[in-house]
Structure formats: C-alpha cells, structure tokens
Amino acid sequence: MKNLPLVIFSTVLACAQIASAQDKDLPRPGEVFRIDGRTAFVIEPSAAVRRDGPQPWIWYAPTLKGLPSQAETWMFDRFLAAGIAIAGIDVGESYGSPDGTKHYQALYERLTTTRGYAPRPVLLARSRGGLMLYNWAVEHPSKVGGVAGIYPVCDLASYPGLAKAAPAYGMSAEELLASLSTHNPVDRLASLAEARVPILHIHGDRDGTVPLDANSGALGARYAALGGPAKISVIEGRGHDMWSGWFQSEELTDFAVRHALAGAQGASESPEGLSTPPATDKPVKVYILSGQSNMVGIGQVSGGSTRWGKQIIDPVVSVYAGPYSAEADYDSMTPTTTKKLPVYGGVEPTRFPGGGTQVVRGFIELADDGAYEFNPGYSNSTYNVMEVAGVEVYRKEPGEEATRTAFQFKEGERHPFKITFFTKAADGLGWIYRTDLPGTLSTVVKTDGKFPHLLDAEGRWAVRDDVWYKGLVTATANKWLTIGCGANANSIGPELQFGHVLGEHHDEPVIVIKTSQGNRSLGWDFLPPDSARFTYEGRTYAGSGDKIPSWTPDDPGKEVDWYAGLQYDQCFEAVHEVLNNFAEHFPQYGEQGYEIAGFVWWQGHKDGNAAHASRYEFNLVKLIQSLRAEFDAANAPFVIGTIGFGGWEMAGPHLTVANAQLAVSGETGKYPEFAGNVLTAEIRDFWKDASISPRNQGFHYNGNAETYLMVGEVLGRGMLKLLESQ
Structure with missing residues (x-):
C-alpha cells in the first residue's frame, strides 16, 4: 500500500471522476472523488505511520452535508496516528434502503480491490448512519471487523418513523411494517452474531431523537441473546447532541482502532479477546467469589x-x-x-x-x-x-x-x-x-514485562470474550473480564487473574460473580446462618440474628442498627437473585443454563481481634457448609486465600486467623468431608512492601497490583487442582 497510492489512484480516475474540493469539506485533508455518481472520500494516514500490508480503515456514516464534522477531529486524529484510514460515501437520506447499500458495496469493492484497503473495516455509525451501515453489514458479516456506534439508529420505526422511511424503500408505511424483518437492523442481527462481530455503542439515556431503549438498548439485548459480543455504554444525562464526549471517547476510539488493525491482519478480534468461541452446548461455569475489601479489589492499575x-x-x-x-x-x-x-x-x-x-x-x-x-x-x-x-x-x-x-x-x-x-x-x-509508579498494573505489566497476556496485540488491556464478570454489592462492574472489576475503574482484585486461569481451562463460557464488601468480619457481619453464640474470656459474642455484638452479665451491651450475619444475607441473596433470573441477567447464555463450578473466599483482616480470631476456624467450616447448602452444590470446589498482611512477619490474632484458614484445607485431614474439595492457598509470599507499591496502606496490600494478580493466580491454580482431583 505504501508505494501504490499515486499509481492506483490514476487508474481510479479512468472510471470515476474526482469531485471538486467544494463537493465535500473534510475535517482533515483527504481525497474526494465519485463512485456511481456519489461523492466519496478517504482520509489517509501520513507515510510515517502507514503500515505495510492491507490498509486498515474505518468506515464512517452518514456523510450528509457537514459530515463528518470538525467536532470529530479528535477521534479522527487518533485513527490516523494509529495508521488507520477513514472513508465514506454519501448515499443521501437512504435510511438503510437497498438503493443505499448498493452504493456502500461499490465503495467497499473500490477500496479493497483498487486501493489495497483491508477486507474487514470497522464501521463507525453515528446517528442515522446506524441504519445505513448495519443494513450493509448484516448482508456481508464476513467483511466487518466491528461496529462502533455513537447514538446510532437501529430501529426504523423509532427513527425516522415508517411513514418517512417508506419512500426510500419504494414502499408504503404499511408495506415497510410488514417487511421489517428484512429491512430493520435490530431485527436482522443473526448473521453478525453468528460471525461474532464485536459491537460497541455509546448512547445517552436522555436521547429523545433516537431513544436508547428502542435502538442501542434493544440491539444490545437481542445481540446478546443471539450469542453475539456487544457492549452498550450508557451515558447518563446526555441526549442526541454535540457534546464533545461523544467524539472524544477513549473507549470507543480504542475499540475502533483495535478492531480495525485486527481486520487488516486477516482476523477480527472478538471484543474482547479470544478467536475461538467458547462451547455453547454445555452449561456455563459459574464461580462465586466473596470476601471483604481485598476481594473487592484495591490493586491499582495506574498512577493516574x-x-x-x-x-x-x-x-x-x-x-x-x-x-x-x-x-x-x-x-x-x-x-x-x-x-x-x-x-x-x-x-x-x-x-x-x-x-x-x-x-x-x-x-x-x-x-x-x-x-x-x-x-x-x-x-x-x-x-x-x-x-x-x-x-x-x-x-x-x-x-x-x-x-x-x-x-x-x-x-x-x-x-x-x-x-x-x-x-x-x-x-x-x-x-x-x-509513568513509573512502582507496583501499579501498568508498571508491572508494561514496564516490568510480567503477565504479558494482560495486553492485546496493540499493547492495550486485553479483554476476554469467554469470561463474564458480574459484581454485586460492591465492585459492580458487569462486563467481559478486563481491568476495572475492582473497587473502581482504576482497580483490580483477584478476579482478573483468576478469570484468566479458569477461562483458559474451560471450553465452556465462565461467569465470575463477585459478591463482596469491605471492612466486614466473618465473626459478625458474614456470620453464617444458624451460628450459635460463643463465649470468650467471659464475654458472650453474637449468634445469627443478634443485634448486640457482645455482652457480659455486668455489661448487657447495646443494640446496633445491624445484626450478626447481615452481610452474609445481603451478599448471597444478591447472588440468588442473579441466578434465579439467569436468562435475564445473561441473555447470551440463557439457553445454556449454568452450574456452580466453585467458591472462593478471601477475607480475614476484620477478624483480627482475639475473640473473633479464636472462633475463625469454626466459622469458616460453617461458611463452607452453608454456602454449599445455600446453592445446592454439595461438593463444589472451595478455595480459600489466607490473609497475608506483613508477609511472614505476621503475628497476633491475624496469625491465628491465617492458621485457621490453613487448618480447614482438605489436605490437612482435619475435616475428612473437605478432602479433595477444599483447598487453602498461602498468600503471605506475595506481600510487597510500601516502598515498592503505589501506596502505604498495609491492610490493602499497599495497593500493589502484582500482589492481587498473584493471589488470583494461586486461587485459580488451587481451583484447577480441585477440579482435576474430582
């Protein structure tokens, strides 16, 4: 491609007249020409960044008067800097009709056969461009690297309305209504889903012109039900407007760049990672993770x-x-x-x-x-x-x-x-x-070169399309597994590496449900159902449902606005709600069903008082038994991570907790019912000092991302060991 543009374009001139500069104002310098009497354009990257091989490109629509606009230069500059061209053709107000899509096909053939453009562009659909690009895409799914949408129209009935759209189709409104299954994008998604074309839309929840629910919302739900990989990012408080955030979205731009480059390499990435689709004829594997703040996830991604x-x-x-x-x-x-x-x-x-x-x-x-x-x-x-x-x-x-x-x-x-x-x-x-803050995920992976699988081919954070993460109570991300499933978008917990380990192991899709809350003890907040009161050094401590944490004959204590076991109830009732409505929460897997594949527990800091520490082993055994009964998973693998604060210098009640966690591991033989199905992973080896970590916060492992990755690794490997033993 690098050495061909002038020669190739001279042949184009023989069959297509170049349009005058006045025919199309572009936000960046480009070439304007005609195909089939329609104005088309290309904006190409500079020679300095142009790539060998097929030219990756992004197909923009609509190209009505004034579009693309100056407002889009930020993302266009990002595309060009990545060596990606932008192209489009003006088909007027076609509303996705066959008359318009035939011109789209002409542009595709021209660019791929005479200019060396890649066979799978990313389609960038803005507003009514959704009708145009989707109706071409569903007829050519193998030629689509991905679809990125900025409040795209997906439903003719929603916009512009059947009466207005019908003339473009050569029909009456009644005739168009009767044939929506062959002309309406939201009703024609099966071919794209079968090809696993990745989709990402950004859409405002106050869009009165192209309503979210009827367009991106409906498309996302239907596509997921068909097994297609889609993400709909809802922007709160925004309508159908010229807000700069639409055109300066890092998420949308990164998606488009990633898949455009993949489309030029001969294979479109799945949204988010694997090229081999997971099995669809077996139940989905569900893993339930729980614990306090470190399970929530405080591993820092970047210095910010x-x-x-x-x-x-x-x-x-x-x-x-x-x-x-x-x-x-x-x-x-x-x-x-x-x-x-x-x-x-x-x-x-x-x-x-x-x-x-x-x-x-x-x-x-x-x-x-x-x-x-x-x-x-x-x-x-x-x-x-x-x-x-x-x-x-x-x-x-x-x-x-x-x-x-x-x-x-x-x-x-x-x-x-x-x-x-x-x-x-x-x-x-x-x-x-x-840029070099020690212990952040960015430093650990991008500078130190560890865990290279966490980056995709373009150096961006990898996203798996066979592992879905759903957070409950806290860490409430709901997406394909990647960074940002911790306490906030700049955090990770053990779920990240755990999900990679189990995703690689299973042929079936994996769902990681994490239900967690910070600053919670097993001896009070997570106390399992039907737990009896106990006495330590003359003081009685609460049993299930008690509202007084502890008391003595001389000190009756005071009721609090909480009860023993409330956090257990909140966390696991939330899991029941999800699993009881599995098809609603995971429409892409509704027909497959699920099975509880295992449990993971990582907690213990809050039990660092002598009384709760003395009872920790008893309570942990009760927790394992209760969760298995709760979810009808009698011998489901159960992996526990010890606490690791301070590493091997741990002492006092926290050491008591760590020893209790080790004692319940099936390999100790202390609990025969746990042999081969309960395993405790030692975490203290992964403690990192504050001097080589993003922060000085020992109870959160100093925010060190490598610690959280290694915890996820050993929890995942422990789970594999139990699965293999069964």
Whole structure:
C-alpha cells in the first residue's frame, strides 16, 4: 500500500471522476472523488505511520452535508496516528434502503480491490448512519471487523418513523411494517452474531431523537441473546447532541482502532479477546467469589493523572508577532507583550493576551521522585511543544498525534520549562502523569514485562470474550473480564487473574460473580446462618440474628442498627437473585443454563481481634457448609486465600486467623468431608512492601497490583487442582 497510492489512484480516475474540493469539506485533508455518481472520500494516514500490508480503515456514516464534522477531529486524529484510514460515501437520506447499500458495496469493492484497503473495516455509525451501515453489514458479516456506534439508529420505526422511511424503500408505511424483518437492523442481527462481530455503542439515556431503549438498548439485548459480543455504554444525562464526549471517547476510539488493525491482519478480534468461541452446548461455569475489601479489589492499575497548579512556579507569557513558525528562534526575539500569569493550572483556563505566537516560561517542581509525562493544554490548546530543562517532553502538531517523553524528576528539584503554542488557542490547563509508579498494573505489566497476556496485540488491556464478570454489592462492574472489576475503574482484585486461569481451562463460557464488601468480619457481619453464640474470656459474642455484638452479665451491651450475619444475607441473596433470573441477567447464555463450578473466599483482616480470631476456624467450616447448602452444590470446589498482611512477619490474632484458614484445607485431614474439595492457598509470599507499591496502606496490600494478580493466580491454580482431583 505504501508505494501504490499515486499509481492506483490514476487508474481510479479512468472510471470515476474526482469531485471538486467544494463537493465535500473534510475535517482533515483527504481525497474526494465519485463512485456511481456519489461523492466519496478517504482520509489517509501520513507515510510515517502507514503500515505495510492491507490498509486498515474505518468506515464512517452518514456523510450528509457537514459530515463528518470538525467536532470529530479528535477521534479522527487518533485513527490516523494509529495508521488507520477513514472513508465514506454519501448515499443521501437512504435510511438503510437497498438503493443505499448498493452504493456502500461499490465503495467497499473500490477500496479493497483498487486501493489495497483491508477486507474487514470497522464501521463507525453515528446517528442515522446506524441504519445505513448495519443494513450493509448484516448482508456481508464476513467483511466487518466491528461496529462502533455513537447514538446510532437501529430501529426504523423509532427513527425516522415508517411513514418517512417508506419512500426510500419504494414502499408504503404499511408495506415497510410488514417487511421489517428484512429491512430493520435490530431485527436482522443473526448473521453478525453468528460471525461474532464485536459491537460497541455509546448512547445517552436522555436521547429523545433516537431513544436508547428502542435502538442501542434493544440491539444490545437481542445481540446478546443471539450469542453475539456487544457492549452498550450508557451515558447518563446526555441526549442526541454535540457534546464533545461523544467524539472524544477513549473507549470507543480504542475499540475502533483495535478492531480495525485486527481486520487488516486477516482476523477480527472478538471484543474482547479470544478467536475461538467458547462451547455453547454445555452449561456455563459459574464461580462465586466473596470476601471483604481485598476481594473487592484495591490493586491499582495506574498512577493516574493530576492537574497541574502549584507545581508551576512564576509563569510568564510572552507574545511574539505573527503566527507560529518552526524556523523562528523565539528565545532570541523580542516579544511584543510580556505578562506574568497569577494563576496557571487548576480547573479554570488562564486568560492569555493573544495577538501572535504565545510562549510560556517558568519553573516546575514536583514533590516525588519519578518519571513524569505531561499533557499541556486542553482541546485546541494541546497543539504546542513543551520543553523541560531544554529537553522536549511533549509535541503535538495540528493534525498529528501527540508525542511524549518522560522526564526524570527528583524531589524538590526545580526545572525551567517552556511551552510554545502553535495556534491562537492557549490556556494554562495541563496534566501530569507519573509513568513509573512502582507496583501499579501498568508498571508491572508494561514496564516490568510480567503477565504479558494482560495486553492485546496493540499493547492495550486485553479483554476476554469467554469470561463474564458480574459484581454485586460492591465492585459492580458487569462486563467481559478486563481491568476495572475492582473497587473502581482504576482497580483490580483477584478476579482478573483468576478469570484468566479458569477461562483458559474451560471450553465452556465462565461467569465470575463477585459478591463482596469491605471492612466486614466473618465473626459478625458474614456470620453464617444458624451460628450459635460463643463465649470468650467471659464475654458472650453474637449468634445469627443478634443485634448486640457482645455482652457480659455486668455489661448487657447495646443494640446496633445491624445484626450478626447481615452481610452474609445481603451478599448471597444478591447472588440468588442473579441466578434465579439467569436468562435475564445473561441473555447470551440463557439457553445454556449454568452450574456452580466453585467458591472462593478471601477475607480475614476484620477478624483480627482475639475473640473473633479464636472462633475463625469454626466459622469458616460453617461458611463452607452453608454456602454449599445455600446453592445446592454439595461438593463444589472451595478455595480459600489466607490473609497475608506483613508477609511472614505476621503475628497476633491475624496469625491465628491465617492458621485457621490453613487448618480447614482438605489436605490437612482435619475435616475428612473437605478432602479433595477444599483447598487453602498461602498468600503471605506475595506481600510487597510500601516502598515498592503505589501506596502505604498495609491492610490493602499497599495497593500493589502484582500482589492481587498473584493471589488470583494461586486461587485459580488451587481451583484447577480441585477440579482435576474430582
């Protein structure tokens, strides 16, 4: 492809007239031409990033007047920087009719046969473009790498309405109604599902023009019921508008880039990972994970970003006559205006004087040692070059992707910086990123090279399409297994690596249900049903249902707004609700049914008092028995993780808890009923000191992602050992 465009395009000229520049205004430089009398366009990546082999591309619709628009330049720039072309053809208000899809087929054939474009583009459907692209896609499922939608129309009856759409189909409204099964995207999904074409939509819950429920909502539910991989991201409080978030969605852009590149390599990725579909003729394997905050998941994914503000010292803006010139040496020139800036950063833009090329100089000082990257500016003001101590750390030319180089800072060191803006847009906003924060998932995987399977071929976080995660009570993500199934989107728990281990083992799909809550004890909050009271050193402790935690004859205690076992009830009643309505929660697996494949328990910090620690072994045996009875899974494998705070230096009641957890393992022989079906995994080996972790928070394993991955690994391997023994 790299060496062909001029030669190939000359042959195109023989059979298709190039349109005049006035026929189509594009948000980025491209080529406009005609196919079958229709205006078409391509916007191609620069030679510097163009890839060998077939040209990956994204097919945009609709291309009505003014579309694609300048509002979409952010995501278009991302596509181009990844070496991906953008193309489209104007078919007018076809509403997905056969007359329109025939022109779509002409564009596809032209680009794939004469320009070397890849056989499987990603379709980017904005609004009514959904009708157009989906009706082409369902007829050519093997030619689709994926579908990305921005509030796309999926239902003709919803928009534009049958009366308005019918003329494009050469029918009356009544005739179109009778033939929706052959013309309506939401009714024609079977071929795409069979081909496992990945779909991602972003759609607002207040869209009054293209209502969510009738369009993306209905499509997502029906596609899942057909076994197709789809995700519908609902944006709360947004309608059918020009909000910048629609066109600056990292999730949608990453999805489109990933699958467009895969489409050029000869095989479209499944959403989210595996190329071999899981078995559909066996029950889904369900694993129930539970525990307190570390099961919730506090492993930190990345260092995150910080808005700069107090780190910027003595900023001064100088304005130089004329527009920016790469040839100019602004350090040796005399500015027309110089102004001290009292505020630089935070959440409000700083007012700049304007009137020429604007250059900001000052000093920057960071509180912690480390390697840092910078993102100076916001939106159009990101077009600039930034230097720290004379070293270029950031550059973003108009129309190009930003390049960044990390700069090593020492605590308390102050370095001069300079930002030269390329356009009139300039403000004081900016962000700082710590790139080498030890113990984050990013550092462990991307820098240290561990757990490489957690990255896909393009270096993004891998997402499995054979393991579904559903969180209950807390950590409530509900999606294909990837990062962000912990306490928040920047966290992981043991479910991540556990899911990978079990996903690799089973031919059947796997569902990981995690029902957990932080700061909860087994001796009070998770106390199993029918647990009796017990006495320790003269004090009586609550049994199931008691509202007084403990008491003595001389100290009757006080009732609290809680009862012993309430967390058990809340967590496992939530699991029952999901399993009792399995087809509703997992429509893609409704016909397969499920079986409880195993339980995992990781908890114990809250039982670190002498009384609860003394009772922990008894309560843990009761918990295992109760959960098996609760879910009618008499000998289902049950894996326990010991607590590991402080590693092998653990002492006191916490050591009592760890020993109790080890005692119930079937291999000890202490509980014959647990032989071959209960296993305790030792966790203390995976303790990481705060000095090599993202935070100093021992009860959360210092947020060290490697610890959480290793815990998931040994819990998963323990489960495999029990499965194999059965």
